[in-house]
Amino acid sequence: MGDTAQPRIDLLADNGVDRGRARAVLAEAVGGGDDGELFLELRKSESLLFDNGRLKSASYGTAQGFGLRVVAGEAVGYAHAAEISEAALRRAAEAAGAVKRGHAGTASEAPARSNQKLYTDVSPLDAPAFAAKTALLAEIDAYARARDERVRQVSVSLAGEFRSVEILRADGASYRDERPLVRLNVAVVAEKDGRQESGVSSGGGRFSFDTLIDPAFWRHHVDEALRQALVNLESVPAPAGEMDVVLASGWAGIILHEAVGHGLEGDFNRKKTSAFSGLMGERVASPGVSVVDDGTMVDRRGSLSIDDEGTPAGRTMLIEDGILVGYMQDRQNARLMGMRATGNGRRQSYAHVPMPRMTNTYMLGGDADPEEIIASVENGIHAVNFGGGQVDIVSGKFVFSCTEAYRIENGRLGRPLKGATLIGNGPDALTRVRMVGNDMKLDPGIGTCGKAGQGVPVGVGQPTLRIDRLTVGGTAG
Numbered sequence: 001m002g003d004t005a006q007p008r009i010d011l012l013a014d015n016g017v018d019r020g021r022a023r024a025v026l027a028e029a030v031g032g033g034d035d036g037e038l039f040l041e042l043r044k045s046e047s048l049l050f051d052n053g054r055l056k057s058a059s060y061g062t063a064q065g066f067g068l069r070v071v072a073g074e075a076v077g078y079a080h081a082a083e084i085s086e087a088a089l090r091r092a093a094e095a096a097g098a099v100k101r102g103h104a105g106t107a108s109e110a111p112a113r114s115n116q117k118l119y120t121d122v123s124p125l126d127a128p129a130f131a132a133k134t135a136l137l138a139e140i141d142a143y144a145r146a147r148d149e150r151v152r153q154v155s156v157s158l159a160g161e162f163r164s165v166e167i168l169r170a171d172g173a174s175y176r177d178e179r180p181l182v183r184l185n186v187a188v189v190a191e192k193d194g195r196q197e198s199g200v201s202s203g204g205g206r207f208s209f210d211t212l213i214d215p216a217f218w219r220h221h222v223d224e225a226l227r228q229a230l231v232n233l234e235s236v237p238a239p240a241g242e243m244d245v246v247l248a249s250g251w252a253g254i255i256l257h258e259a260v261g262h263g264l265e266g267d268f269n270r271k272k273t274s275a276f277s278g279l280m281g282e283r284v285a286s287p288g289v290s291v292v293d294d295g296t297m298v299d300r301r302g303s304l305s306i307d308d309e310g311t312p313a314g315r316t317m318l319i320e321d322g323i324l325v326g327y328m329q330d331r332q333n334a335r336l337m338g339m340r341a342t343g344n345g346r347r348q349s350y351a352h353v354p355m356p357r358m359t360n361t362y363m364l365g366g367d368a369d370p371e372e373i374i375a376s377v378e379n380g381i382h383a384v385n386f387g388g389g390q391v392d393i394v395s396g397k398f399v400f401s402c403t404e405a406y407r408i409e410n411g412r413l414g415r416p417l418k419g420a421t422l423i424g425n426g427p428d429a430l431t432r433v434r435m436v437g438n439d440m441k442l443d444p445g446i447g448t449c450g451k452a453g454q455g456v457p458v459g460v461g462q463p464t465l466r467i468d469r470l471t472v473g474g475t476a477g
Contacts (some may be wrong), residue, residue: 010166011064033103036096039067040084040167042401045060048058052153053154054138062151067347069094084194090470112312118298120180143222154188159182159185160180160182162178162180181206186225197232198232200403203221205300206303237419238417238418240476243470245472246467252384254424255429257449259425260291260396266328266339270337281325285430286433287321290319291319292361293318293361301445302457303356303359307345308354314342316343327340329342357449376434378411381417391426393451397426398423418475420474437463
């Protein structure tokens with residue numbers, strides 16, 4: 001990613017903009033401010049949906065543009081455009097540069113260089129051909145229907161994108177990254193005695209479609225979606241009340257991400273609106289609870305070779321054995337808090353300003369056997385998969401609906417449950433963790449995180465956990 005490397009895509013040159021003149025415009029806009037950059041992006045995307053035995057929709061899109069940012073203290077000036085031209089750059093520079101009026105800043109040091117490469121730079125949209133993808137979707141549909149006579153409906157989708165980004169700084173330094181992202185989603189509806197229930201399984205990451213079209217990959221997700229649907233056909237109404245909860249490993253980490261992770265982002269702590277504000281070095285979780293944000297994992301959905309400010313992605317310890325030891329930081333909040341940027345400056349696209357965001361956030365494993373954890377619970381539920389939820393990012397209060405859960409009675413798994421919801425407070429729940437499993441697992445590559453109207457791909461994960469006395473909402477009479 002050094003300046004001497006030849007970029008696959010040069011959006012300035014491709015749009016007839018002289019690089020030297022673009023640097024001069026940027027330097028004038030940023031001069032006297034504390035930080036800033038020109039963010040250039042080309043994004044290509046493709047999606048196909050096969051539903052009810054036919055190709056229901058297909059789309060292909062291309063978008064490009066730039067965002068120009070000027071930072072002055074706590075204030076940010078930002079302007080963006082889909083037109084990449086010198087005239088558009090000058091208009092953006094004038095608008096964004098207005099934020100520094102009356103401000104005498106000192107230019108921040110540029111991000112460190114890195115040669116880390118965490119995923120392929122080949123676009124997943126290049127192969128296989130469209131006809132091969134539609135044939136694959138039909139094959140997946142046929143396989144799912146043949147697995148069980150109770151299958152009534154199958155929906156399969158493929159999605160891929162390729163983003164080429166460049167971060168140009170006022171001193172001429174350039175940071176580039178090319179980011180693939182693919183995903184397969186399988187949904188199955190099964191019926192028994194007039195009752196219909198559904199199951200969903202998905203997977204993806206920063207790699208080519210070759211992984212998704214491997215029969216071992218897509219058959220696993222068909223079988224998993226069907227398993228969930230058949231389990232739900234046998235489910236009974238969930239009980240309600242306060243009880244002990246065992247969270248499964250993997251995707252259940254979405255609760256940790258939403259109810260705890262956002263509270264560990266730098267901007268909320270700088271503004272003192274997080275439940276974790278002012279608690280650095282103090283105990284915020286039970287002993288044995290350690291939480292990490294790691295953007296350096298190869299091929300993972302939330303990974304980044306560099307973030308959207310040019311900072312190399314890193315592995316940041318957030319909570320270590322129950323003690324708060326770190327926050328996730330972009331450049332602006334790190335500077336204002338006297339800390340270092342951690343490679344968590346992210347944005348949805350060129351039309352959005354960067355802010356501290358999670359990458360792959362997960363809890364480290366402990367030493368308890370998962371079966372031992374379940375056996376320790378007298379009265380509770382085992383929550384395996386989750387659907388929608390609501391979270392107050394500032395307070396950490398959450399409500400999550402379970403799409404797969406089981407009753408636990410006298411240390412044994414009982415009937416599957418329908419309509420269970422988990423209600424609680426993330427920071428409080430961390431102090432109620434009683435057992436941490438030795439089976440830490442990441443999600444299958446499906447997470448998307450929303451914050452301030454921006455969505456970015458993320459990863460989550462955790463081991464099996466026992467959390468005491470969570471409120472469970474149910475439908476049992």
